[in-house]
Amino acid sequence: DVLLRLTFDNVCMVALGVDSGCLKPGLPEIPFAKSFEEATEMTTIRFLTPTAIWKAMRFLNIGPERRLKQSVLHVKDYADSVIKVRKAETALEGGEKSDLLSVIMRLKDEEGSPYSDKFLRDICINFILAGRDTSSVALSWFFWLLEQNPAVEEKILDEIHRIVAARESSKAEKEGSSKVVLTAEEVKKMEYLHAALSxxxxxxxxxPVDHKE
Ligand code: HEM
Structure with missing residues (x-):
């Protein structure tokens, strides 16, 4: 649960530039995250149900298809409201943000027009979907494996300590960097951690399976 909350917060920040707040103290229930989870689960049910049956349920708007419709609607509404607010902010303050939504909003399509709100919404939702479960599942296995291999954990910790200790203290102070927040450059140096994750x-x-192949 915690790792899924972590990856959801992370991927929402990358895609939409907003903190979904799943990791806030007390681990609150976040309606957007809940609907996202429900939409994912209800979609999975389609793979386990004969096509004619789920299509009939969709037509009759009953069972998991009803829940899917409601949760998808909520996810879309939330993304639409973020897009609306971002557009208003950009009009007022200009566009400096580097999240996916803000970057695509600044781009133009092949005809030189800005992308439609529906396009922006679908790209961002697809991004969240692509990044959420993949990363949390990977982290769950990673920590499980670490628990089985304490020697590897020790080496990862050594690597982190070495890289943090190598910081020039004056530079770190000037940039206000904290001991627990690593820079992208520092993370790139963590070769052993990279190997362990791989x-x-x-x-x-x-x-494990590429359904498109
Ligand atoms: C351990 C983590 C991850 C794994 C194992 C993983 C794996 C994959 C795989 C196998 C594909 C399909 C590639 C293909 O079609 O050939 C894919 C596509 C994609 N991934 Fe990831 N991914 C991970 C994390 C992420 C994250 C964190 C993001 C975004 C922040 C992301 C965004 C995407 C996007 C946008 C696509 C294209 C989706 C599409 O074709 O509709 N992925 N990923």
Whole structure:
């Protein structure tokens, strides 16, 4: 649950530039996250139900299809409201943000027109969907494997300590960087951690089958 909350907050920040707040103290229930989860679960049910049956349920608006429709509607509404607010903010303050939504809003399509709100919404929702479960499943296996392999955990901790200790203290103070917040450059130096994560993905891939192949 905590890792799913973590990846949901992260991917929402990357896609929409908003903190969904799943990791706030007390781990509150976030309606957007709940609807996202429900939409994912109800979609999975389609794969387990004969096509004619789920299509009939969709037509009659009953069972999981009813819940799917409601949750998808809520997810879309939430994304639409974020897009609306961002457009208003951009009109007032200009566009500096670097989340996916803000970046695509500044781009133009092949005809030189801005992308439609529906396009922006679908891209962002697809991004959240692509990043959420994949990362949380990968992290769950990663920590499970670490628990089985304390020597590996020790080496990862050593690597982190070494890289944090190598910081020039004056530079760190000037930039206000904290001991617990790593910079992108520091993370890039963590080769052992990278290898351990890759090995966890090799042993327990988050996407074991490519349905498109
Ligand atoms: C352990 C983590 C992840 C794994 C194992 C993973 C795996 C994959 C795979 C197998 C594909 C399909 C590639 C293909 O069609 O050939 C894919 C597509 C994609 N991934 Fe990831 N991914 C991960 C994390 C993320 C994250 C964090 C994001 C975004 C922040 C992301 C965004 C996307 C997007 C946008 C696509 C394209 C989706 C589409 O074709 O509709 N992924 N990923």
């Amino acid at each position: 090995e966890a993905l090799r042993l327990y891939p988050s996407v």
